[in-house]
Amino acid sequence: MNLLLLETADFTAPDKVVLRDRRFTHMQAVHRVELGDSLRVGKVDGLMGRAQVTRLEDHEAELAVVLDQPPPAKLPLTLVLALPRPKMLRRVFQTIATMGVAKLVLVNSYRVEKSFWQTPFLEPAAIREQLILGLEQARDTQLPEVLIEKRFKPFVEDRLPAVSAGTLGLVGHPGDYPPCPRHPEQPVTLAIGPEGGWIPYEVDLLGLAGLQPVQLGERILRVETAVAVLLARLF
Amino acid sequence: MNLLLLETADFTAPDKVVLRDRRFTHMQAVHRVELGDSLRVGKVDGLMGRAQVTRLEDHEAELAVVLDQPPPAKLPLTLVLALPRPKMLRRVFQTIATMGVAKLVLVNSYRVEKSFWQTPFLEPAAIREQLILGLEQARDTQLPEVLIEKRFKPFVEDRLPAVSAGTLGLVGHPGDYPPCPRHPEQPVTLAIGPEGGWIPYEVDLLGLAGLQPVQLGERILRVETAVAVLLARLF
Known part of the structure; x- marks a missing residue:
């Protein structure tokens, strides 16, 4: 603390x-x-x-x-994250609060296990507890906004385009894509997939919403590490 | 896995x-x-x-x-890390193996609690177990080299100068220092302090060994996050 x-x-x-x-x-x-x-x-x-x-x-x-x-400035970022497994989720809440993410959207994905949505760590009081721990670590006071979108398609089709408009839209995805840009100096909308990654259909739909795939090299990172690494590269 | x-x-x-x-x-x-x-x-x-x-x-x-x-290339990096608390240490071993650190040196520091050195997680078999988990995550086969230096001064004075020679030498340290460089394209020797940071005497001694202070912004990161963030910025 x-x-x-x-x-x-x-x-x-x-x-x-x-x-x-x-x-x-x-x-x-x-x-x-x-x-x-x-x-x-x-x-x-x-x-x-x-x-x-x-x-x-x-x-x-x-x-x-x-x-x-005043507290430190937030990162000009909306992070769209496929729901991680519960133990990881708690640490991710802390990490995103510590690193200054302004807005986090937790979404479903084909490779998210259905049982993950049952975790008590998704209850508002539990989320807030982890965010507060992250802010105490960083020396920040501003709670990130956390949205929960249990249905991928309506979120990506109906609401994500308005979020990503005017920002650099990126999807972390392994494959033959450009590397994640360094320090692009504009607001970013970044989507990070589940363990095992997004499926091609999801990458396509995210692309229609304005998010282009970028890769992070050969090494496969745990979600929490991938979040820290992508934010450090971008900001 | x-x-x-x-x-x-x-x-x-x-x-x-x-x-x-x-x-x-x-x-x-x-x-x-x-x-x-x-x-x-x-x-x-x-x-x-x-x-x-x-x-x-x-x-x-x-x-x-x-x-x-062949396995993926290692990062051209020696990471000098003040011994973290045991629970964090285990995760740090996984993180550095996942991210491809070639060599890790665990050192003492004024703000490292003496009891941390008693942890069973420092036993060779326990270290190897965590490194293997990190490699399995990343899809890598090469174990990082891990050295344990329980005495700060003899290590920094007698052995660190040879390690840092020909590399970009950096000390992560909050304060009025230049920001950590992005993607410097040369081998790096990087020292990261304990919770609460290095003391000025330690920063001075690391400076004599060729490591210059750089800062990471206002936010205070947990050691595991700081490691991921600094490596992502550098490589």
Whole structure:
């Protein structure tokens, strides 16, 4: 946790919070804070700044908060991702929040196992928990937008063209395609497939929506690594 | 597992292997192989090719192997990494093997907790296990070289200059430094610090060994993500 993220409900006054939960435990166990210590804080979807510990008890702490700095800029990116397996999904939520993805769309694909859609990690509170962990890691306050599209074809045909309009549209796909461009300096819409990749029909449909295939070399990367590698190359 | 990696001990003839362990279970449970099926295989530190299932029993399979393709090229990189916490370490071994790092040096640093050096994940068999998983993911056969340097100063002063000579030497370090270069087209020696970063004394010493600080932007990345991001930017 490189930033203590504060929620609206934590505030007892405009410049004062009381913490009792995981964050209080973390302050004590990891940061070993004492009365008067100063910590980096941010308000979810708000500004960042510092907080001073003004009261420290066994079960809670009170902090005086000054929020005066903007969070880092988001990447100008919509990431369309075939739903990964649940364990990977949790880490992907953290990774995309840490790296500054503005918008994530989770879609179905022929090679996504149907059971993956049953995972409790897709519940809004579970998604938010992982995104918050990712923001705390990065020192960011702005939650990425996460959309869930369980049907591939209606999403790609009816809604993706409007998302990709005016952006560089790319599909990560192994094969005889151009390499993923480096630092293209324009907004990007990027689609990353499931383990085993998109099927040709899906690549064709993504192409009609404005996304052209690019490849990343011979090595096959886990989804989480592929996300980090593609974003590092693009931005 | 995108490649079934064969060990010397698996061979019962120059072109024949018998499998019984994790790989046999995986062939059955995930690939659901049947008699006559063909699989991608590679020999550890050797060639890649295909194998046909010539005998399939409850507890073992025999495969006829043809190895005729070279593995993908390694990255021209020595990665010097402050020892990560054990759970992260295992994933880092997989990631560096998947991404094609040729040589990894694990070093101590002021901010590495002493207890991390006690982890069983540093035992040679445990390291090899994770590297193999990473190679199977990537479709590569060549094990990265892994060196363990428990003392920072003697390594950086006495051995690192010879490693970094003739390469682009870089230290990932937050601060007012140039951004990490993109695709420099020369071999690289790259040092990545622990959680919390290198201390100034360490950055100075790495500088004397030929490694100059570069930064990666405002966001603080987990070690595993930082490794993937820096390699994607460099290669």
